[in-house]
Amino acid sequence: KAGVTQTPRYLIKTRGQQVTLSCSPISGHRSVSWYQQTPGQGLQFLFEYFSETQRNKGNFPGRFSGRQFSNSRSEMNVSTLELGDSALYLCASSRGTSDNNEQFFGPGTRLTVL
Amino acid sequence: GENVEQHPSTLSVQEGDSAVIKCTYSDSASNYFPWYKQELGKGPQLIIDIRSNVGEKKDQRIAVTLNKTAKHFSLHITETQPEDSAVYFCAASRGYSSASKIIFGSGTRLSIRP
Numbered sequence: 001k002a003g004v005t006q007t008p009r010y011l012i013k014t015r016g017q018q019v020t021l022s023c024s025p026i027s028g029h030r031s032v033s034w035y036q037q038t039p040g041q042g043l044q045f046l047f048e049y050f051s052e053t054q055r056n057k058g059n060f061p062g063r064f065s066g067r068q069f070s071n072s073r074s075e076m077n078v079s080t081l082e083l084g085d086s087a088l089y090l091c092a093s094s095r096g097t098s099d100n101n102e103q104f105f106g107p108g109t110r111l112t113v114l
Numbered sequence: 115g116e117n118v119e120q121h122p123s124t125l126s127v128q129e130g131d132s133a134v135i136k137c138t139y140s141d142s143a144s145n146y147f148p149w150y151k152q153e154l155g156k157g158p159q160l161i162i163d164i165r166s167n168v169g170e171k172k173d174q175r176i177a178v179t180l181n182k183t184a185k186h187f188s189l190h191i192t193e194t195q196p197e198d199s200a201v202y203f204c205a206a207s208r209g210y211s212s213a214s215k216i217i218f219g220s221g222t223r224l225s226i227r228p
Contacts, residue, residue, distance in 0.1 A: 004157070031213070033213035033214075042219070042220045042221060043158070043203065043218040045213060045214055045216070048212060048213045048214055055212065055214070056212055056213070056214035057214075058214065090157050090158070092157070092213065094213070096211070097211070098209075098210065098211040099210055099211075100210065101207075101210045101211050101212065101213065102148075102160055102163075103148075103158075103160065103213060103216070104160075105150075105157030105158045105159065106157050107155065107156050107157050108156075108157050
């Protein structure tokens, strides 16, 4: 069974630009969550999607947005990039049911903002 | 807000010895406690988890203990091997149904000395 895949793996952007990251969940998983990982702040929850609907959102500015498609694939977008947005962005998929929410993480996209 | 404290931040042990990582959580309603291992260049991977109705769980060389009264839980790795070198994250969650409820610790970098 293929794991969670994320593209691209590495990205370099400059301040003010925007970026779109992509995540393909494990087959059969309907929930996709996004996290930002930095050395200083650790793993922070960005948002969670289930069946194309945003179920929850973390405490991040409106520059961070996402969506989920009917095939459960998800994208997240960051507009007007700031230096502080440099981080590893992780996507995780799960079945999203009330008794099974084990998160399966992808390898992440390393974003560097110059 | 709710938080999870994790200690130590770095840990170096001789191959074959045991390693212990400790976490404390603040939300008394937390009832699910997963542990993740993150190797270089990869996303976190669930290695063991425990629910609040259980005090201890073992899986080969890995065990987790939970003290709900003290709001402490710990990861124990016995007979450590070089492949155990990684960053380990504890987490606490209120419920099993939403990624937004999972609070992560700050991580422990475990190094196994040959």
